[in-house]
Amino acid sequence: MLTITLRNACLCCCGFLLVTFVLASPRIAAGGECLVVKHPAVDNPTMPAVIFNHDKHVAYVEKHESDCSRCHRVTSEGLSVAVLDVRLQKADGQVPYLHATCTDCHRAAGRGPSLVACRSCHAQGNILRAMK
Amino acid sequence: MMQTLAGPCFVASLIIFFVGLLVRAIWYVRGLDWRLERVAYGWHKERSIPGALVSIGKWLIPGGTAGWRSQPVAMVAFFLLHFGAVLLPLFLLGHTVVLEQTTGIALPSFPTALADALCVASIAGLILLAVRRFTSPVLRQLNSWQDWFVLILTFLPFFTGFMARLDVGAYDTWIALHVFTGELFLVLAPFTKLSHIVLFFMSRAQLGMDFAIKRGGDTRGGAYPW
Numbered sequence: 001m002l003t004i005t006l007r008n009a010c011l012c013c014c015g016f017l018l019v020t021f022v023l024a025s026p027r028i029a030a031g032g033e034c035l036v037v038k039h040p041a042v043d044n045p046t047m048p049a050v051i052f053n054h055d056k057h058v059a060y061v062e063k064h065e066s067d068c069s070r071c072h073r074v075t076s077e078g079l080s081v082a083v084l085d086v087r088l089q090k091a092d093g094q095v096p097y098l099h100a101t102c103t104d105c106h107r108a109a110g111r112g113p114s115l116v117a118c119r120s121c122h123a124q125g126n127i128l129r130a131m132k
Numbered sequence: 133m134m135q136t137l138a139g140p141c142f143v144a145s146l147i148i149f150f151v152g153l154l155v156r157a158i159w160y161v162r163g164l165d166w167r168l169e170r171v172a173y174g175w176h177k178e179r180s181i182p183g184a185l186v187s188i189g190k191w192l193i194p195g196g197t198a199g200w201r202s203q204p205v206a207m208v209a210f211f212l213l214h215f216g217a218v219l220l221p222l223f224l225l226g227h228t229v230v231l232e233q234t235t236g237i238a239l240p241s242f243p244t245a246l247a248d249a250l251c252v253a254s255i256a257g258l259i260l261l262a263v264r265r266f267t268s269p270v271l272r273q274l275n276s277w278q279d280w281f282v283l284i285l286t287f288l289p290f291f292t293g294f295m296a297r298l299d300v301g302a303y304d305t306w307i308a309l310h311v312f313t314g315e316l317f318l319v320l321a322p323f324t325k326l327s328h329i330v331l332f333f334m335s336r337a338q339l340g341m342d343f344a345i346k347r348g349g350d351t352r353g354g355a356y357p358w
Binding site for chain 2: 046047096099100103107110111114115116117118119120123
C-alpha cells in the first residue's frame, strides 16, 4: 500500500518537476527518465547541464522506505517543485547548495557520484552515461 | 571506493605532502654550514633578504636570468609545464568547487578554454622535457631512473585529468585514476626530486644571500643578477 501511494505521489511530482527541469527527457528501455536540470539558471555556464535520473532516485527512495521529502518540501499546495530549499538560497549560493545537498546524500547512501566526479552529473551531451 | 579515495586518502596525501615538504625545508636550513660555505648567513640582513627574494623572483620570470637565457629550449619546456602545474591544481573549476565545498575557501577559477590551454601546454612541456632528457648528451650522462619516474608521475595527473575532461568514454575510470595519480604525486613529492617544489625556493634564497652578502651583489642593482 505504501509503495503504491509513494509511486502515485512521485509520479505527480514528476509533472511538477517538468515545469522547472526538463525539455529533453528521453526514455530509454531500462534506463529511467532523465531530466535536464534547468534551475538554477546559470549565465554563461562553464559546465554542461546536469542530467538527473529521476526514476533511479525514486527507486532508491522506495527501496529504502523513505519518501519524496528526501528531495521535496511538502507544502499545502503539494510537493515543492525544486529540490528542498534551493530557491530560498541567495542567487550565488544555489549551485553550492545543490552540490552539497546531492553529494552529501550520495555520501550517506554510499552510492552515486561524489563531488569530484563532476561530469558524472554534468553529462549533457553524454546522456547514455547518465542513464546508467 | 571513490568516496574513500577522494576523502580520507586525499586528506592523508595532503598531510604527507605539506608536512613532508616542511621537513625537507627544515632539513635544508639545518644542513647549511656557514663555515663550510663561507657565507655569514646571519649577518647583513639588509643585503641578504633582498638578495634572496631577487634571486627567487628572477628565476620565476621567463628569460629573467642568464641561466635561462643560455638554454632557451629548456626554458620554454620548463615554463610550459610549470604554469599549468602550479596554477591548475589551485584554479581549475573542478578543484575550486571541491575546495569551497569542503573548506569554505572560495578561489577564482579559470575559464574552461584557459584551463584547457594550460593543461595542453603542460603536457607539451613534459614531452619536450622528456625529449630533451633523451637527446641532450649532458642529461644522458646524468639520467637516473628517478628522473624518468618523476616525469611520468607528473604526466599522469595531467593526462588522466584531461581524458576525464574530454569525456569521451570511461569517465568514472579516468576521474578515479586522476584522483589516485594526483595523490600519488602528493605523497611521493617529499621523497623524490619533486621536493624542488619547496627546495627551489630554499636553494635560490641561499644562493641569493650568498651573492648579496659576500660577492658584492648589493653593488649590482640590489642583488647579483644571476
